[in-house]
Amino acid sequence: MTLTVRKFSVPEIFFGRGSLKYAGLCAKRLGAEKIFLVSDEGLEKSGWVDRVFELIEDEHLKCFYFSDVVANPRDFQVQEGARLYIEEGCDVVMAIGGGSPMDAAKGIALVASNGGTVHEYEGANRIQRPLPPMVFIPSTGGSGSDVSQFTIVNDVRRRVKMSIISRTLVPNISIIDPFLLTTKSRPLVIAAAIDAMAHAVESYVSLLASPFTEIHSLKAIELIFKHLPRAVETGSIDALENLCIASTSAGMAFSNASLGMDHALAHSLGGMLDAVHGLIHPVLLPHVMRYNLPACREKIAKIGEIVLGRRLKNIDETAHGGIEKLAEYCEALNVSTRLRDIVPDRSELPRLCRMAVNDSCLLTNPRPATWEDMLRICEDAW
Amino acid sequence: MTLTVRKFSVPEIFFGRGSLKYAGLCAKRLGAEKIFLVSDEGLEKSGWVDRVFELIEDEHLKCFYFSDVVANPRDFQVQEGARLYIEEGCDVVMAIGGGSPMDAAKGIALVASNGGTVHEYEGANRIQRPLPPMVFIPSTGGSGSDVSQFTIVNDVRRRVKMSIISRTLVPNISIIDPFLLTTKSRPLVIAAAIDAMAHAVESYVSLLASPFTEIHSLKAIELIFKHLPRAVETGSIDALENLCIASTSAGMAFSNASLGMDHALAHSLGGMLDAVHGLIHPVLLPHVMRYNLPACREKIAKIGEIVLGRRLKNIDETAHGGIEKLAEYCEALNVSTRLRDIVPDRSELPRLCRMAVNDSCLLTNPRPATWEDMLRICEDAW
Numbered sequence: 137m138t139l140t141v142r143k144f145s146v147p148e149i150f151f152g153r154g155s156l157k158y159a160g161l162c163a164k165r166l167g168a169e170k171i172f173l174v175s176d177e178g179l180e181k182s183g184w185v186d187r188v189f190e191l192i193e194d195e196h197l198k199c200f201y202f203s204d205v206v207a208n209p210r211d212f213q214v215q216e217g218a219r220l221y222i223e224e225g226c227d228v229v230m231a232i233g234g235g236s237p238m239d240a241a242k243g244i245a246l247v248a249s250n251g252g253t254v255h256e257y258e259g260a261n262r263i264q265r266p267l268p269p270m271v272f273i274p275s276t277g278g279s280g281s282d283v284s285q286f287t288i289v290n291d292v293r294r295r296v297k298m299s300i301i302s303r304t305l306v307p308n309i310s311i312i313d314p315f316l317l318t319t320k321s322r323p324l325v326i327a328a329a330i331d332a333m334a335h336a337v338e339s340y341v342s343l344l345a346s347p348f349t350e351i352h353s354l355k356a357i358e359l360i361f362k363h364l365p366r367a368v369e370t371g372s373i374d375a376l377e378n379l380c381i382a383s384t385s386a387g388m389a390f391s392n393a394s395l396g397m398d399h400a401l402a403h404s405l406g407g408m409l410d411a412v413h414g415l416i417h418p419v420l421l422p423h424v425m426r427y428n429l430p431a432c433r434e435k436i437a438k439i440g441e442i443v444l445g446r447r448l449k450n451i452d453e454t455a456h457g458g459i460e461k462l463a464e465y466c467e468a469l470n471v472s473t474r475l476r477d478i479v480p481d482r483s484e485l486p487r488l489c490r491m492a493v494n495d496s497c498l499l500t501n502p503r504p505a506t507w508e509d510m511l512r513i514c515e516d517a518w
Numbered sequence: 519m520t521l522t523v524r525k526f527s528v529p530e531i532f533f534g535r536g537s538l539k540y541a542g543l544c545a546k547r548l549g550a551e552k553i554f555l556v557s558d559e560g561l562e563k564s565g566w567v568d569r570v571f572e573l574i575e576d577e578h579l580k581c582f583y584f585s586d587v588v589a590n591p592r593d594f595q596v597q598e599g600a601r602l603y604i605e606e607g608c609d610v611v612m613a614i615g616g617g618s619p620m621d622a623a624k625g626i627a628l629v630a631s632n633g634g635t636v637h638e639y640e641g642a643n644r645i646q647r648p649l650p651p652m653v654f655i656p657s658t659g660g661s662g663s664d665v666s667q668f669t670i671v672n673d674v675r676r677r678v679k680m681s682i683i684s685r686t687l688v689p690n691i692s693i694i695d696p697f698l699l700t701t702k703s704r705p706l707v708i709a710a711a712i713d714a715m716a717h718a719v720e721s722y723v724s725l726l727a728s729p730f731t732e733i734h735s736l737k738a739i740e741l742i743f744k745h746l747p748r749a750v751e752t753g754s755i756d757a758l759e760n761l762c763i764a765s766t767s768a769g770m771a772f773s774n775a776s777l778g779m780d781h782a783l784a785h786s787l788g789g790m791l792d793a794v795h796g797l798i799h800p801v802l803l804p805h806v807m808r809y810n811l812p813a814c815r816e817k818i819a820k821i822g823e824i825v826l827g828r829r830l831k832n833i834d835e836t837a838h839g840g841i842e843k844l845a846e847y848c849e850a851l852n853v854s855t856r857l858r859d860i861v862p863d864r865s866e867l868p869r870l871c872r873m874a875v876n877d878s879c880l881l882t883n884p885r886p887a888t889w890e891d892m893l894r895i896c897e898d899a900w
Contacts, residue, residue, distance in 0.1 A: 141534035148685070151728065152523035303530070346533065347763045351733045381729045 142346035144392045145303050146283055147272075147310045149384065153377065156313040159188055159230065159273060160195035166269035166308055168228035170198040172221045174241035175232045176205050179275060182319035188232055188273070200224040205233075205240045208290045208297065208406045208413070214243035214254045221248040221268075230271045232316075234328065235279025235288075235413065238272050242287035242305050245270055254289050258298040260496055263305070270307035275316040277379040278328025278414060280335055280387020282310035290407055297407040299496045306391065312384055314377035322368050325379070326469050327414025329364045332356060332383040334417035337425065337439060337462075338396040339389035341432040342500040349393040356386035358442050361465065368469065397505055398424040400495035401514070404488050411478050418466035419475045423517045425459045431503035475517040485514045524728035526774045527685050528665055529654075529692045531766065535759065538695040541570055541612065541655060542577035548651035548690055550610035552580040554603045556623035557614045558587050561657060564701035570614055570655070582606040587615075587622045590672045590679065590788045590795070596625035596636045603630040603650075612653045614698075616710065617661025617670075617795065620654050624669035624687050627652055636671050640680040642878055645687070652689035657698040659761040660710025660796060662717055662769025664692035672789055679789035681878045688773065694766055696759035704750050707761070708851050709796025711746045714738060714765040716799035719807065719821060719844075720778040721771035723814045724882040731775040738768035740824050743847065750851065779887055780806040782877035783896070786870050793860050800848035801857045805899045807841045813885035857899040867896045 150158050163171050171192055175185050180203065192199045202217050221229070221244055229248075231241035243254045245267045250257070257263055272282035281287065287300045317325060333356070339345060340353035359382035367375035401424075402416040429436055437451040440458020443465070448454045467473055479485065486507075492498065493507040505513075532540050545553050553574055557567050562585065574581045584599050603611070603626055611630075613623035625636045627649045632639070639645055654664035663669065669682045699707060715738070721727060722735035741764035749757035783806075784798040811818055819833040822840020825847070830836045849855055861867065868889075874880070875889040 141532055141537040141540070144528075144531040144533065146526075146528060149526040149730065150523055151526065151730070155523040158523070347737070348531065348533065348766070351737050351767075355729070355733050384730070385733075 142344070142348070142392070143303070144346065144348045145285065145306055146388050146391070147307045149283070150309065150311045151380070151384065153314055153373065155311050156187065156273060156316065157191065159271065159311055160191035160197060162271045162309045162311065163192070163228045163230055164195045164197060166228055166271065168197050168269070170200065170224065170226045171228050171230050172224065172226035172244065173199050173201050173230045173232070174203070174205060174217065174237045174244065176203055176237050179233050184232060184275065184316060184319070188230070200226055205237050207236045208410055209236050209240035209243070210290045210292050211254050212292060214240055214247060214289055217244035218247035228269045228271065230273070232273040232275060234274070234276040235281050238274065238279060238281035239287045239289060241270065241272070242281070243289045246287070246300070246305070254300070255291060255298065257300045260301040263302040267304050271309045271311065272307040273311045273313070273316070274383070276320060276324060276328035277317050277376065277383040278331040280332065280383055280390060282307055282312070283384055283387035284391035286391065288403060295407050296491060297403040299403060301496060312380050314373060314380045317376040317380065318371065318373060325367055326364070326471060327412055328383065329360050329367070329379050330417050330466065330471070331414040332379070332386040333360045334398055334421050335386040335390040335395065336360070336382070337421060338398055339386065339393040340439065341428055341435045341502045342393040342396055343502055344500045345393045349389040352385040352389040354438065354442060356382040356389065357439060359385070361443050364469070394500040395497040396424065396428070396501035397498055397510065400492040400498040400501070401488065401510065403495050403497065404492040405478060408484070408488060408491070409479065415471055416478060418469070418471050418473050419478060420517055422459050422463040423513045425462070427505070427509070427513055428501065428503045429455060475514060479518070482518055485518065486511055489514060524726070524730070524774070525685070526728065526730045527667065527688055528770050528773070529689045531665070532691065532693045533762070533766065535696055535755070537693050538569065538655060538698065539573065540693055541653065542573035542579060544653045544691045544693065545574070545610045545612055546577045546579060548610055548653065550579050550651070552582065552606065552608045553610050553612050554606065554608035554626065555581050555583050555612045555614070556585070556587060556599065556619045556626065558585055558619050561615050566614055566657065566698060566701070570612070582608055587619050589618045590792055591618045591622035591625070592672045592674050593636050594674060596622055596629060596671055599626035600629035610651045610653065612655070614655040614657060616656070616658040617663050620656065620661060620663035621669045621671060623652065623654070624663065625671045628669070628682070628687070636682070637673060637680065639682045642683040645684040649686050653691045653693065654689040655693045655695070655698070656765070658702060658706060658710035659699050659758065659765040660713040662714065662765055662772060664689055664694070665766055665769035666773035668773065670785060677789050678873060679785040681785060683878060694762050696755060696762045699758040699762065700753065700755060707749055708746070708853060709794055710765065711742050711749070711761050712799050712848065712853070713796040714761070714768040715742045716780055716803050717768040717772040717777065718742070718764070719803060720780055721768065721775040722821065723810055723817050723884045724775040724778055725884055726882050727775040731771040734767040734771040736820065736824060738764040738771065739821060743825050746851070776882040777879040778806065778810070778883035779880055779892065782874045782880040782883070783870065783892065785877050785879065786874040787860060790866070790870060790873070791861065797853055798860060800851070800853050800855050801860060802899055804841050804845040805895045807844070809887070809891070809895055810883065810885045811837060857896060861900070864900055867900065868893055871896060
């Protein structure tokens with residue numbers, strides 16, 4: 137194995153049941169006097185936002201609350217948040233929620249400190265100045281935004297989800313409390329866990345994978361495969377905790393190894409059709425894995441070994457068997473596995489693929505692909 | 519599995535052949551104008567220190583060089599370094615070398631920024647003020663100091679190695695270049711790798727182990743077991759690179775999960791007799807594992823599964839088989855495996871154990887132990 141230089145960066149992590157209690161203290165340690173808190177209605181209803189207000193008050197800190205965020209967060213929401221951050225004189229960004237509030241919070245931190253509009257930073261390594269300290273509290277066990285170098289923001293005019301990737305987007309502290317998942321609906325738990333599974337699979341076969349990311353990818357696949365069904369059936373805190381571990385591991389992996397074609401397409405689908413991100417992967421991931429197979433047979437066989445619990449006769453059988461097992465696994469979760477359920481109009485597929493071929497995530501896909509290759513995959517998946 | 523709250527913190531890592539070239543740039547990114555560079559004679563002779571001088575000059579940065587460091591670095595060396603750091607107006611600490619220069623550099627950064635003497639910070643979490651930015655470049659594939667929250671400094675008057683543990687001792691950036699190992703002698707490569715193996719084993723069974731540390735511990739055991747013999751026989755860069763991966767993984771694990779009785783004793787031996795740290799583990803680790811067995815049978819069996827390449831009839835056999843295999847493995851490396859070679863005078867053992875029972879590392883040993891328990895273990899190992 138010859139490695140070129142690989143970078144590995146993760147935030148400081150507080151993990152465990154009840155770890156939410158450190159939220160105020162962590163912000164204080166980072167020098168907070170007035171926190172810009174980002175969340176959304178779902179978290180408000182479940183009472184977690186009020187709990188965070190209490191924790192902030194306990195440390196005698198001030199807080200400005202911003203909840204004007206939707207799924208697939210919009211560029212104009214980020215701009216408005218940044219304006220308010222400055223106007224209110226905040227000094228630390230805190231987010232509690234799923235990928236959307238967390239990605240919005242990163243965008244806000246970025247624009248508030250680096251100026252201009254969020255669009256100027258699309259792509260990799262385009263952020264020059266340091267961001268304000270960030271304390272993130274994930275509530276879904278999926279997006280990994282709390283540990284990652286990524287933020288994904290919807291460019292409303294172009295109907296494109298922009299990937300912004302920079303080491304400075306890694307939050308300072310991630311507080312991962314499995315209790316937060318107990319108030320999530322089953323569909324949300326599933327969508328988030330499948331997103332984490334896609335992070336794990338794509339980061340594992342990524343061209344930028346390293347020994348430091350690979351072990352996290354594999355651990356995540358193993359844990360999600362084992363614990364998601366039980367988490368869905370019983371809502372057991374033990375199973376949910378394991379999903380949190382998996383999601384965090386997958387986040388550490390993809391943050392440093394990046395992703396692949398499945399995410400390139402998923403970002404474009406999110407931008408074009410506002411599709412629920414986590415529900416795109418069951419439709420596309422097995423097809424993308426089949427396409428990638430010639431470029432990473434041994435790695436896909438390793439995934440096969442984990443999900444099948446054993447090796448089959450040879451590498452090819454184990455790899456194919458693994459892909460089929462993953463596809464069955466998604467079907468058993470009662471989520472859609474056909475692209476037509478997300479893109480009803482098949483004639484939109486070419487536009488989708490012409491957009492996705494420009495997504496940064498495609499750069500690390502193990503097998504190169506043109507937009508026509510991607511179109512064939514989407515046709516198969518439709 | 520019920521977890522209490524666990525913390526996980528690692529530096530930003532640059533890993534790979536040739537990654538040394540980023541040394542100057544990394545310091546600059548952290549705001550350096552004048553670097554306090556710590557290294558030792560061995561690194562000077564092999565030419566690496568000159569290379570770092572060049573890299574620093576390339577970025578138009580100034581540098582003060584400090585090499586008054588020995589193995590098991592002394593408290594007075596740290597104090598003198600801190601005085602010079604301030605006097606010279608340095609703003610970033612860089613270290614290139616094995617555990618000793620790196621630990622000395624941490625001590626210097628600590629005293630220069632927090633004042634007083636290094637003794638005042640002995641134990642866990644006693645550092646109040648932030649340290650200057652630190653860029654560390656390990657040269658041995660062993661100590662893990664470049665990724666850890668630990669520094670170990672010799673209190674000359676008391677003849678005790680003090681463990682100082684704090685999140686703020688994690689360097690900002692670790693640059694891990696396997697080429698640096700090519701200039702190391704075989705005995706040094708062995709001593710360092712065995713130290714990493716001990717980090718991996720002790721962190722894996724530690725009371726503070728978490729899912730985030732356990733996978734790193736196991737990966738390190740697997741890699742060292744597989745690649746150390748080849749690294750010693752052939753000096754192949756591929757094998758050395760794998761030792762670097764292992765050492766880094768073991769470092770991430772023990773930094774966050776801490777260690778156990780083997781290291782408590784090793785620190786005391788280093789303080790009392792100035793013993794070579796890495797060569798203590800072959801003597802003690804198998805005995806400590808046997809003592810710990812009742813408290814962590816399944817975990818030691820997991821280690822057994824890795825080093826044996828398979829499970830034996832049951833957990834106990836696999837665990838015992840693993841310990842014996844590890845002991846044989848050390849013997850095959852032609853290092854001493856009897857404590858008498860390190861402590862010629864058996865009557866010193868009680869003093870050793872009375873000292874070691876107070877080491878912070880014992881707090882996370884999976885099975886509690888009195889100094890008398892430790893004495894029995896040392897008598898067995900003698």
